[in-house]
Amino acid sequence: MERNRITNLILKHQLSSLTDEELDELMSWLREKPENERVFSDICNNKELTEAFSTFNQANPDEAWDRVLANTTPAATRIPYYRHTAAAVLVAFLLICSGGYYLWQKQHTNSPTANQTFTTLDLAPAKTEARLITADGAEHNLHPAADINGFTPLTEGSLQYTEDEEENTTGLNTLITPEAAVYTIFLPDGTKAMLNASSSLEFPSKFANNQREVKITGEVYFEVTSNPSRPFIVQSGDLKIKVLGTKFNINAYKRNKRIALVEGKVQVEHLAKSQTMFPNDILITRGDDLIKSSKSIDRELSWVDDLFFFEKDDLHHISEQLKLWYGVEIEIAPNINQNVLYSGKISRQAMLTDVLDILNYLTNLKFKLNEKKITITMN
Amino acid sequence: MERFEVIFKEYYSRLVYYAKTKVIDTEVAEDIVQDAFVQLINNKSDINNVANPIAIRNFLYTSIRYAVLNRARRLKVHDNYLTLTPQIEIDDTDLEQDIIKVETYYRLHQAINSLPHVCQKVVRYGYLEELSNSEIAEKLGIALETVKSHKKRGVKLLLERMIFLISALLLHLF
The missing domain is CATH 3.55.50.30 (Phage tail protein beta-alpha-beta fold)
Known part of the structure; x- marks a missing residue:
């Protein structure tokens, strides 16, 4: 029998939606040879499934492709x-x-x-390097083997933060990149924040129930996990960006800050001004004003690439x-x-x-x- | 090159998982897949002329399998591979079963990821973590009835999406 057909039948079985005929079909495939039964029981065993899913989630094809290219330069x-x-x-x-x-x-x-x-x-160009100041005031240099409560270093240059579900902590954590370094952090809600050089991200030990609020300096690229009931708010000085779930970059190195929206929709507030942004929009703060830039979004996002x-x-x-x-x-x-x-x-x-x-x-x-x-x- | 890139990006996570079931370590698995592609590209492999996606898929899995075997031979006994997987000569039946497995996981993963947010959570908790409906209701702070309806909708959507994926593949076959 064709492999895709088997895959389909097994998936349907998992979802308890096999018709009687399909069940017969699956049973006859299982009886064909003992290996088939082994596959079937492996698939029904959720331990392997979990492993597979986490591998799929962690794989980064874009990054991997760059590495392949680097080795095939003719x-x-x-x-x-x-x-x-x-x-x-x-x-x-x-x-x-x-x-x-x-x-x-x-x-x-x-x-x-x-x-x-x-x-x-x-x-050499910038490294993946950062310092982390945790809510208790302790300062840590981040390296792959760093052991910090709640923070798990992932691959080189990135970090997963997990909230302590039990404790009701209230402090603030700050991630800081030095000159010529980048660092990526995954927040407990699944949001990804990538810090460019000389930047910082301040985030609470635990997000509030009604909103997720962070503060930044420098330049940060966000991929925010959607949650309409808990908007994600990024602050930088007088600038406030409210998002539901989206990808965007904020460049706040200078007084004139720039926001570039890749996906979704965000609400930008700057002093008395407020404006909604749509994909590919770039907004710049100038004095009290918010103006639209005509430059390409690729330019804003190039550092991420x-x-x-x-x-x-x-x-x-x-x-x-x-x-x-x-x-x-x-x-x-x-x-x-x-x-x-x-x-x-x-x-x-x-x-x-x-x-x-x-x-x-x-x-x-x-x-x-x-x-x-x-x-x-x-x- | 563009076509290599498309194929690579489409299959990368699956192939890494497949390699990982043989070599245990994720980084080694990633290296194996990347190296295999470097070889394919450097050898100007004629994958570019293969239009049938099933043929490409089988070719890729086979390439990874050979890469894993070659590595095992190179490393002799000093590696997890041999201690954890004593059987070195994998026969074709194994490859066949392995492809079915990886493809099933991958397709399910794709389908679940495409579900709407809450629905996705309910499906994950219900079918992957095997929580009961009332546990899910409590965890997500929604009514029991809502959990049930999300589950129903999730299964319906999953089936629709999987069938779509599969018929899309079959179209290429005939």
Whole structure:
């Protein structure tokens, strides 16, 4: 008998919905050979089922695929070192300079390796690192073997928090990421919060019955588990976002905060203003106001996908990203025209010198790393 | 490459679970599945030309099975695999039964995940954790009658969705 048919029959049996004919069909399959009976009893045994479900839940195909890709880069064996690293980290870098510089012209006037002299150690991109301050005031460094009451480290860089059902604790926990690090936490209601570098998430030991309230600084991406009777509220200064169940990003590094909505619907309150957001909307706080941004949502969410994503961004913005991600200082020579805008994507897994190689190669500027400082000068 | 990606993402969790039933450790299972795909891609496997999803599925399970066997041979005795699964030569019957098992779990998981929120909880508690109706009612703070109606609806939806999935697969067969 066809396997799918058997699967179907067994599932129907589990749900006590077999017709008499189907029962006969299943019974005759069971009698075919002893192995069939073994499978059937295994499936009816919920212990194995639980194991299977938790494996399905934990598997992360997107992340796994990235790892597969990393090992199948066709360039890996054939391209010499400089080009190889550049090719591996360069997802796609389209250069749009308002000044009208063309990439191919640069290629012809300038050998890419000619002016590369690195006198300093390379810097790796951000790690998965965070500190946790629990309700009792204790501070913990998070590592895979950390043993903290209620908190279970999952895979590297993520943590599951479980509420104590018995106790009525009232304290607040705070998760803090340092510069150049990210961390993900799963809250007891199933909500996922991913913290970008230099960010924090404050959450109660136990959510209230009528709402789930958290506070953030920096940048956090949320996937909120839906629960209409217990809205999820994110606060950051004067900004308040009320959600029922949704995916969204909030960037609160600066005074002008940005919210990008991926899925669902949220209500944003900022001082006296209030606005409902729909998928792909980006809202920015400006003074007392809330305004809509025309930039693409991919740009807001790129950090979640582990990419640097520039879209008509100036050098200042690019520098801020490098600073945040590699924990470096940046000095821009005063004679550089900062009105030039750049667009493109670079993998955030790249070593800093690889990223600088690409920037050197594709712009008319010179990025040089010395100790932990990058100087940008005219070429 | 795009097609590899689609296939990989669709089958990844199932294959990891299948590998895990043979090697115990989740990380090892994940490595095995990822390595198997790296091999398929690097060898420019002709999976790209196979249109029949059943054939692809069988091919993938078979690949993982070989990867597991090869690993077991490589590691000789120094591994959980041999101490916990003394029988090294898995025959075809085993593969057949294993596929049925994994696919059944996977399909049930998919179907349950697609249920509406409360309904899903009732189904999980009732059929997976085997709680009684009154226990579920207490746990979720809803009336006993509501539990019963959710259960009924859940089963109905599950059946509809599973049958849909299965007929979708069968369409490709004929």
